[in-house]
Amino acid sequence: xxxxxxxxGTLGMAGxxxxxxxxxxxxxxxxxxxxxxxxxxxVLVLFMTIPGLSLFYAGMVxxxxxxSVLMQCxxxxxxxxxxxTVYGYSMAFSDGGSANWLxxxxxxAFLLGVGVDSLSGTIPETVFVVFQMxxxxxxxxxxxxxxAERMKFSSMLVFLTAWVTLVYIPVCHWVWGGGWMSSHGVxxxxxxxxxxxxxxxxxxxxAIILGKRKGYPKTHMTPHNLTLTxxxxxxxxxxxxxxxxxxxxxxDGTAGMAMAVTQIAAASAALAWMFVxxxxxxxxxxxxxxxxxxxxxxxxxxxxxxxxxxxxxVIGGASGVVCFWGATSLKRxxxxxxxxxxxxxxxxxxIVGAILTGVFAATEYGGSGxxxxxxxxxxxxxxxGLGVVATAIYCAVATAIILFIVKAIMGLRVNExxxxxxxxxxxHDERGYSL
Numbered sequence: 232x233x234x235x236x237x238x239x240g241t242l243g244m245a246g247x248x249x250x251x252x253x254x255x256x257x258x259x260x261x262x263x264x265x266x267x268x269x270x271x272x273x274v275l276v277l278f279m280t281i282p283g284l285s286l287f288y289a290g291m292v293x294x295x296x297x298x299s300v301l302m303q304c305x306x307x308x309x310x311x312x313x314x315x316t317v318y319g320y321s322m323a324f325s326d327g328g329s330a331n332w333l334x335x336x337x338x339x340a341f342l343l344g345v346g347v348d349s350l351s352g353t354i355p356e357t358v359f360v361v362f363q364m365x366x367x368x369x370x371x372x373x374x375x376x377x378x379a380e381r382m383k384f385s386s387m388l389v390f391l392t393a394w395v396t397l398v399y400i401p402v403c404h405w406v407w408g409g410g411w412m413s414s415h416g417v418x419x420x421x422x423x424x425x426x427x428x429x430x431x432x433x434x435x436x437x438a439i440i441l442g443k444r445k446g447y448p449k450t451h452m453t454p455h456n457l458t459l460t461x462x463x464x465x466x467x468x469x470x471x472x473x474x475x476x477x478x479x480x481x482x483d484g485t486a487g488m489a490m491a492v493t494q495i496a497a498a499s500a501a502l503a504w505m506f507v508x509x510x511x512x513x514x515x516x517x518x519x520x521x522x523x524x525x526x527x528x529x530x531x532x533x534x535x536x537x538x539x540x541x542x543x544x545v546i547g548g549a550s551g552v553v554c555f556w557g558a559t560s561l562k563r564x565x566x567x568x569x570x571x572x573x574x575x576x577x578x579x580x581x582i583v584g585a586i587l588t589g590v591f592a593a594t595e596y597g598g599s600g601x602x603x604x605x606x607x608x609x610x611x612x613x614x615x616g617l618g619v620v621a622t623a624i625y626c627a628v629a630t631a632i633i634l635f636i637v638k639a640i641m642g643l644r645v646n647e648x649x650x651x652x653x654x655x656x657x658x659h660d661e662r663g664y665s666l
Contacts, residue, residue, distance in 0.1 A: 499551065501527060504551040
């Protein structure tokens, strides 16, 4: 009798759940599937920085500076982890009260209140914290490509600590933490604005203020080990699936489409860069095709949760061509020394992707639709342009101010003798190779 009563009660509760599904789903519940996917995505995004980006950059510098780049990326990973734990996560994703349109508060400083049972949607909040931490790690690491081979290690640590605090965290909050960009309908699924435009603009400003490397552009500064660069690019490509598909924060159809369009855009951009370079210079290069692929990955990042395969093909192809122009013609025209094309690939690619998201998010092109309150392609493109311009201006001004303050206090670049010697020996007393 007791068994029958229990079974009747169970069937009754199931009936209520079927009749009132909204009540059954009213509270967030842990999803083991979503959690497993987000644990995997978090590892993939960290894998993008070390070893992916580290090797990609290390192969492109001269052999006397290979360890300095690896050291910078590794140290940034450790430094940003601590900053994100102490105050970064709280200021990016907690409620900032009356100033919430600008930045979050300190209610979760030192991850206060983030425990074993804390949830963020259907995943543990700890997983969300570390997933977002990996974004805060790779963004300043991307800037390394602009000042490689000439910035003091100590100055880099101070500069990027201030930059993440005053630039990355506020922009992250604007887009993903409930700040003003999200309320204006700006679409940035996985970081085209927050990560790539931010890092690209900061890299451009840093390269200009820091000045050119000794001998540039008269001295031909060829990559010392393209094998490392191609390996690093491959790791970036694989890791990017965590970057884009992981930003759905769930194992669902949107994550699947984000993964598909990421692959399509990367391939389209790689071929576009390769064929343009082949046409102009007579031969396709390994450096060119892998840089094109990275440009495509950058461009699809803001669009990955909003566009379909057709949009991915166009965004990838466009970014391959435009990033080739940004990394070659634009750099020569403006005369700055962006050592490893941080702006030419991430800044330019991020801008292309952000703007074209406004076009290919349209349902008629296979997209998922526009941001809140926006009903036309023109309206969405306007919102995307607003996000691009606001981020570029804020980042440029804040980065310049930080750099000038650091320069006045402790200097920015190594002296001429140290630069000639190479940063491996001058700053770390080590050699990358002993052959």
